Amino acid sequence: MSFLNLSIIWLICFVATAATQTCEIEDSKFYSLKCQELSSLEEINDFPTRNLTDLQIINTQTKLTIGAANSSLNMPRLSFLDLSHVPRLELLSEGFSNLPYLMHLNISDCGVEQLLASHFPTVCPIIEFDASDxxxxxxxxxxxxxxxxxxxxxxxxxxxxxxxxxxxxxLGILDLSHNNLTTFNITLGNCPYLKKLYLNNNKLTQFQITLPAEIVNSSVEKVFSLKALDLSNNSISELIENQFELLGELV
Structure with a gap:
């Protein structure tokens, strides 16, 4: 095969590979982008990212790496990040800590094995976090x-x-269903606004709700916000006596 033919094949492969890496504007003001086959957020260099608020990345073949030290990432206003279509996500030491206004994060089904405190900013503004699957x-x-x-x-x-x-x-909703938990203890005083707790389909043999001591020892009725508790499909043989009496009505 001639050098010319090899060069043509290489050029075709290069163009095809490059063509798979795209970003589309979701609104006219560059506030929202949908990108495909990115290996890092720094690769978004054809669009201004300083005012970017919403970003969705869809990868089918490319591993996405986020959180490199000394990153040049400049997305100070990004508040919504959807990585649920990224089957291979690698979080380096700084993770999402360079995204100070990130409020909605979806990393479901990304193959993530570990989350560290260093992956998030000291004052973390996230209000919705999906790390399922x-x-x-x-x-x-x-x-x-x-x-x-x-x-x-x-x-x-x-x-x-x-x-x-x-x-x-x-915290209002916590879903820990379909895991391998064998015990779970929660102090409701730590989560005063928790409304729904899902623990179904684990391996629980023990479950305990701890109420604040000042409530247990008080004659004043305290109404907790917990309204839904799912413990189905576990191996709990018995629940600690009277631990639900002060919770009010559960669904």
Missing amino acids: NTLSVLTKDLLSKFSKLIFAVFANNSLTHVEVPYMRS
Whole structure:
């Protein structure tokens, strides 16, 4: 095969590969983009990103890497990031910490094995977080403590064996269903606005709700916000006596 023919084949392959990496404007003001086959957020260089608020990435073949040290990423206003169509996501040390206004994050079905506190900014503004359908095994207190504004959290369909729930003043919905949890303890005083807790389809043999001591010892009736609790499809043989009496009506 001649050098010319090899060059033509190489050029065709290069053009075909480059053509798969695209970004489309979702609105006329460059506030929203949909991109395909990105290997890093820094590759969005054909559009101004400083005012970008919404970003969706769809990869079928390309691994996406986020969080490199000394990154040149410049997306100070990004608030919505959908990576649910990225089957291979690699989070480096800084993760999403360079996105200070990120409020809605979807990393479901991305093959993520671990989430670290360093992946998120010190003051984390995320209010909706979907990390379902990954292979996470642990959610530590150091990690979850970052999410002081989190309202909606989904960690369903992972491999979780240990979850530590710290004080999360805004948390309203927590989905830990379809994991490998054998025990789970939660202090409702840490999550005063928790309305729905899903723990179905785990391996729970023990479940305990701890009420704040000042409530247990008080004669004043306290109405907690928890309205829905799903413990179905577990191996719980008995529940601690009277632990639900002060919760009010559950669905």
